[in-house]
Amino acid sequence: MAKKIKPEEQISTEEKIKEAARTVFMKKGFSATRTRDIADEAGINLALLNYYFRSKEKLFELVMMEKFQAFFGVIFPILNDPSTTLERKVELIADQYITLLTENPDLPIFILSEIRTNADRMVASVRLDKILAESQFVKQLHERRPDMHSVQLIMSILGLVVFPFLMRPLLMQTGNADTKIFNAMMNERKQWIPKWFDSILNAK
Amino acid sequence: MAKKIKPEEQISTEEKIKEAARTVFMKKGFSATRTRDIADEAGINLALLNYYFRSKEKLFELVMMEKFQAFFGVIFPILNDPSTTLERKVELIADQYITLLTENPDLPIFILSEIRTNADRMVASVRLDKILAESQFVKQLHERRPDMHSVQLIMSILGLVVFPFLMRPLLMQTGNADTKIFNAMMNERKQWIPKWFDSILNAK
DNA sequence: GTCTATAACCTGATAGAC
DNA sequence: GTCTATCAGGTTATAGAC
Incomplete structure (x- = not known):
């Protein structure tokens, strides 16, 4: 003792x-x-x-800094890797993000809530726009599909990956899904989302 | 006076x-x-x-009840209308939701935050699962594409519609988009999202 | 380093005058 | 109905003993 x-x-x-x-x-x-x-x-x-x-x-602030880094630290390196294709990037984001969030399902709602309530207390100046604009992802997308808006695309990927975790309390409350079922659904998404974006990137 | x-x-x-x-x-x-x-x-x-x-x-509770109704009152009638096709339902959800949220951008983060922090104080028993399971949308989807999971599909639609509004504070903070630009992007989505789901519903 | 006790302040709610 | 004043309780932060 x-x-x-x-x-x-x-x-x-x-x-x-x-x-x-x-x-x-x-x-x-x-x-x-x-x-x-x-x-x-x-x-x-x-x-x-x-x-x-x-x-x-x-x-x-200490905790927030950590969580913020966990939340965005996954996506930025992937978006900036010059050695992977667009398709592969989407695949990696879907896979790694869903893995992260499955282990840490409250991460998104925590960060988004606190940003709202206290924009001032927040890790300011993340310059999300700059980081995105200068990323390999945007460069590659622009070459391949100059008709597509990169912010729109990234918001879509993130929406498909992150939103279910935001709805989770609501789904779980109503007993529609226990943790196991929910996680299985999220795992399906790991396959589903990249396929979706493949067809969009190669459409028309 | x-x-x-x-x-x-x-x-x-x-x-x-x-x-x-x-x-x-x-x-x-x-x-x-x-x-x-x-x-x-x-x-x-x-x-x-x-x-x-x-x-x-x-x-x-008064305020929450109102907002909750505003948030879900749009989607349920659309999902339950027997006289519209699946494609039309997606179109209506995208259009009406984005219109609603453009006028009321803080609605989603408010509801989702409060559900997290105080599941107890919440308008309990919304039985999201039941309402969905018995909806026309699910029925129609099951007939047309028995291979598709309706909850997955609805989460995807909502993710694409709602998530940008959750990211809004972060995007606006960094100066990447002012209100006008943001709203224009959301308006694009009104066209974009239904097209996307058309191709998914008719895929393979 | 760790504790108890308490200061100093904040917040929700009420009493009571008008 | 509306106000001022205040209570009662909770909350953060600190003083001081060990």
């Missing part, structure tokens, strides 16, 4: 708090979360939270 | 509060909203809010 080095107890207090913060913030969002919830979840007391992280806000 | 009946001043205090509640709740969500914000927005004082509506919660 004291200073034995059992693997589970190696986790530092700081990390325990951070992990608890991830859990609670992800579930309730910034405003609905009380620092006491996090302290309880971490199994420590409230004062310690302020000792390690100066404030609720600082702790939140 | 007293009891003149100028049109703008006919608005009852009750309605002024309700309207303010719509604005503030939609922008910040339940938890981040303070009743004082609503009172200020309505130009009345805090006590009056509790006089007309018993509590913050009651007022919120």
Whole structure:
């Protein structure tokens, strides 16, 4: 109980708090979360939270930064890889995103909610437009199909991949699908979405 | 200033509060909203809010009910109309939804956020699954393409229609698109999405 | 580093005058 | 019906003992 080095107890207090913060913030969002919830979840007391992280806000920023990176860190490298075709990029996005979100289904709603409520607290200046405009994806698309709008296309891919996870609470609540069924449906999409875009990219 | 009946001043205090509640709740969500914000927005004082509506919660439920109905009230009648084809249904959903959301872009993020944070406070039991399963849309799809999963298809349609509005804050923040450009893009989708689904429904 | 206790502030709701 | 004033309770953050 004291200073034995059992693997589970190696986790530092700081990390325990951070992990608890991830859990609670992800579930309730910034405003609905009380620092006491996090302290309880971490199994420590409230004062310690302020000792390690100066404030609720600082702790939140840490978590948000992580999640933001997880959310966008998957897509940008794929879009920017010069060595893959457009078709392959779509395939990779569908596959990797759905895998990520299956393990982390609350990620999209968390990020989108917090952006809405507190655009200021957000990781500002992500320059989504620039990053996209200068990407290999856009370059390749422009060469192949100058008639297609890259933002439209990317919004469509993301919509098909991400939206089901946003609807998930609503679908699960009504008992229409348990986790297993939902995940199976998402796995189908991994095949489905690339095929769809193939036919669009080669249409007419 | 007293009891003149100028049109703008006919608005009852009750309605002024309700309207303010719509604005503030939609922008910040339940938890981040303070009743004082609503009172200020309505130009009345805090006590009056509790006089007309018993509590913050009651007022919120009112607003949520409205918005929920607006969000789902468009799609259900379309899905259930026996006199329209599948293609026409997709066309109507794309057209009417995008029109609705263009006027009310915060609607989806509001509803989805609040469902997450407070599944309990939500308009429970919407039985999305039942309503869908018994819809004309599902019946027609099953006859025409028994190989296709109706939930998948509906999630896809909604994803293509709704997701851009969820990304909107992120796109607008980065200056990639102002309102006019964004709306133009959404209008394109009114044509685009039905064509897409036509080719899917008639594929292979 | 970790705790208890509490300060300082905020928020929802109500009492009571007009 | 509408206001001011205030209560009661909750929340973040800190002081200070160990």
